[in-house]
Amino acid sequence: MRSIYFLTTILAFSFIANAQTEINSSTFGMMEARSMGPATMSGRITAIDGVAADGKTIYVGTAGGGIWKTTNGGASFNSIFDKYCQSIGAIAVDPKNPKVIFAGTGESNMRNTVSIGDGLYKSNDGGSNWRKVGLENTEHIADIVINPKNSDIIYVAAPGPLWSKSKDRGLYKSSDGGKTFDKILFISEDAGCADVAVDPEHPDTVYASTWEFRRKPYSFNSGGIGSGMWKSTDGGKNWKEGKNGLPPKPFGRIAFAIAPSAPQNIVAIVEAAETGLYISADGGESWKKQSASMNVVSRPFYFATIVIDPNDPKRVYRPGYGFSYSTDGGYSFADASADGGWLHSDHHALWINPLNTNQLYLGTDGGVYISLDKGATWNFVHNLPVSQFYHVAMDEKKPYNLYGGLQDNGSWVGPSAAPGGVSNANWKAINGGDGFWVQPDPVNPDIVYAESQGGEVNRINRSTVKSVGIKPQQGATEEKLRWNWNTPIVVGVANKKNLYMGNQYLYKTTDQGRNWSRISPDLTTNNKEKQKQEESGGLSADNTSAENHCTIFTIAESPLDEKFIWVGTDDGNLQYTRDAGKTWTNVAANYTKAGIPAQTWVSSIEPSLYDKNIVYATFDNHMYGDHKTYVGVSKDMGKSWTMLKSEEFTGFAHKIKEDLKNKELLFLGTEMGLFASLNGGQKWFRMKNNIPEYILARDIQINPTTNDLVIATHGRGLYIVDDISPMRSMTKEIAEKDAVLFPTPPLTLTMGQFGNGGFPKTSGFVAPNPVSIPPIKYYLKERMSKGDIKAEIYDASGNLIQTIPGSKRKGINMLNWNLNMKPPKVATGGAKLDFGALLSPMVLPGDYTLKLTVGDTVYKSILKVVHDASNKDFTLEDRKLQNKTAMDLYKMHEELAAVVDVINAKQKLINDNLTKVKDSSLKRSMVAYNDELEKLRAECLATKQKSIFADEKKLREEITEVYAAVSGQEAAPSNLQIQRVTVLQGEVKKKADANKQILNKYDKILMDGLRKEGLSGEKKGF
């Protein structure tokens, strides 16, 4: 039946079967994702470097959003790294040739959610084009320094992998501009290089700090004998460890800075048993400990930045948990003021404009800030949409709202569309801390559930943003509850009243968290060796619930049966119940037989909408140093598993999503990309089309009403692919055809769902709205380079009412017809443009014929245009009256244009011949003729005032005033507008009559006279 439907609804232009056409991202051509941001809370910034020569070209590296460039000091930014790894560790601009940029991928703020990189990149043209130059296996790059006197010499500090041993750690040096690299400082497979600096006056003097560190899924260690402070005076050939005055080893992470204007002065924050600030005044030969505030020494593994003013060796900056600065070389520190607004905590990057050292650019967990007073106060940059979502959810409103939690940025809600686009101001914060799962209550639209780390869940009233804590508590006989950093909060699919949460146990509530029932035993492995979080951190205690382990990480209720619930844990268990929790079955042993490692995090479970026996799951083993993509499907309720594989896959898997209408259509989000399969997972392709290719795709949802695909990314905010219907209906057969026209759904007459508010947005990121009218869609197997594509639309009487140029892109193309006819021909030759006259009336409901010309061939289909019955303020009768009135004015414009055309032609004829005419009487008549025409012309349209600030209004403009008002709104015309039409009709007639009179009076004289003088005016004039 379905195939018959396709045959009857799809018009195929031609069919030439050549080599098999691969279905991939390009097949979906113009189905481009909308980047929704938001930038209101922005995201983690990891690196900033600028062009010293101009002080306003700045590159910003982010934790999961690639690299952004501004050429205007931050007024606007462009992303310049969308085709590469999005996790950035370091950026360096060549001081001698600022078009040369190095970017080290792989952030080095070694938190639990840090992403890896895939090497070092170089651009020779300010970031427009990049090439990878090596260091592919370093995973994390902390710093890049270019010798200020010799651009060929580059040092790269690579801490190396976080989750495993590696020989690729260490300090690297290139002596040929990045063509080749040598490892010049290697300590061990456990200790890499965390920081590097070059003495600007003696660039063979190089300082480096090494760092021993390791994470496991359940612990973190910063510190060991491999950590140290090093100095070389021969460009890295020989190294000497600095000890004099430093605390006893072992060290943890060391961040240090040289004073550029007095490079013997160095400050270092040395993580040790007692972490301290150390100052050297002799180039690192000896050190002295200074007292330091909590901010200066806090969390050295995460706050690894210290910077000295380029011109003032006494001015030291410590971006850390907060922002501190010293004016006495680091002996004492003051903290930034909150005047001017809150400065987001957790700082990782600082760039000082060397041309104006008052001006600082700071990178935090919440975006970039600019200071104009040396760090005392700060302004937030509103246009960097690098927000780091963990999950996304939607409600059922129209337009629907998007909900999600973010790294260090709480939980937010914002609309999927808004007047003028979705701006920062449209987003509303609803919960604090780090945010993860946010669930709008599907039953009560006023209620939202949101959490902060470790399962601190609140029930929140959307209007008042008042919250009530509803976290389940430990029972008398229960073990201490183990909440994951990113605790699942899940709403039932089969029964929307069900709300689930899990620690080691699973809980369910049906009354908004007022009463919870525990519906499982401990579903984890409960391995006590993995539960020593209180000892975590290494030299500095650090256990913020990020290392909590043996916890439930994912929960999924079968869409077909509310008693059938799946649970996945972070220690490898995958369990289900078929009786709402009475009994549980663990299928962990089964998936390992398919080649998926044991103990992985079960990162998502997707019970099929179409068959209870089918379940998909993703498995994440990166915390054991294995970044492969593991996706499995079971068709027998978990008894046996098949791994879904693809050469396209990159990054460990976060989320698999089955389409709501086509069971063969699957989506997969990984740490390095978004993928789709149209055949149940046999073949996959990377989704591009405005989506960065290696995006950190953490969550995927599909809107059941709009058919939109919504993607939560950890570094580029949210993306929406509007209406994925073409993905559902795309088949191999269609893809093989040269061109296919898809049926257009009925087109509802609308001027859009919003007005524009009348005022542009002043600043900050604005996401575009979806189109209000469904586009006409057609498919091209290949991009069309020869021949043209044109769409013509005819009304029922066969009148051509609109022509639209067609795009020629490979894959699906979209034509947007605004349901208007062509604008009228208006009187020409005025002193200004009459912009209102560029408007055109909307067509009336009915059937229209689309004539699509592709190359030499013409194809037709019917477009059904229907009245918008949902707009109660604008009835069909109103619409008809509006159309009639608008068309009266439209014709009036064309009638007046015809009069003015004659005037213009006659005046041209007169002016072309006036100097040639010999007969003085004829000449006088011509002057008089021209004067009278000009007088009439000046009454027909504004001819005098060119300034846009002067409202010269003549008949053309008078008509436009009513025409624009009537045709440009969804309302019946008012009585006075209709009355005005009659008045203006009279005026147009008067002008036509006046024109005739002038012509009668002079034209014969002119034409006879010209003929007599042998001036063949008639031809020339017209």
Place this chain on the structure above:
Amino acid sequence: MKRIFFSFLLLGAAFIVKAQTADEIIAKHVEAIGGADAWKKVQSTKYEGNVKVQGADVSVTLTTLSGKGSRQDISLMGMNGFRIVTPAAGWNYMPFQGQTEVDPMTAEDLKEAQDDMDPQGKLVDYKEKGTTVELFGKDDVDGTECYKLVATTKSGVKETFFIDPKTSFVIKSIAVLKANGQEVEQASMYSNYTKLPEGIVVAMSIMLPFGEMNITKVEVNPAVDEGIFKPAK
């Protein structure tokens, strides 16, 4: 015998996998657009076309006389604007938004606009014109894998060209323009390549940021009165 055959296979494979150089790609492109000989004869051009803005036609005429001048005329509702470039001076007049006087170009803008006076485009005879080209491998242009070439002209202007390997046509270019003291990238997409009687092949549709320009008439080597390269409202 078998071994020799195998060597030939390897040799063949080596030829197949050999990456194309920028030179080779441009040579193929120039061949696809009619060949260097045909293009070298082009000393002047006049393109007429229109851009649809909200369904209304904006007519555009572009006249180029090699090394002497370039003039774009834009007309909407009987109102006319222009941009003129000559070796020594240039002017802009765009009255559509209320501009009342002709604006002379700044020295910097004029320098960057000098390439406007080349009716052959940047890639024909590029070496002789002092242009350097760097190949950046392949890049995806709206789903079509293209060669990506960055050309830098003698005057230092950079333009990135994306050439479809199947047709050797340029399907996209990104020019780096200076606007309001900032570098701005402007992308153009090219299609509807059509062979003219003179043997050259030109794109008759150019998608610009504000809409698609359709070329309706092309004159090759028309007589151009140099008087048109002077501003007059």
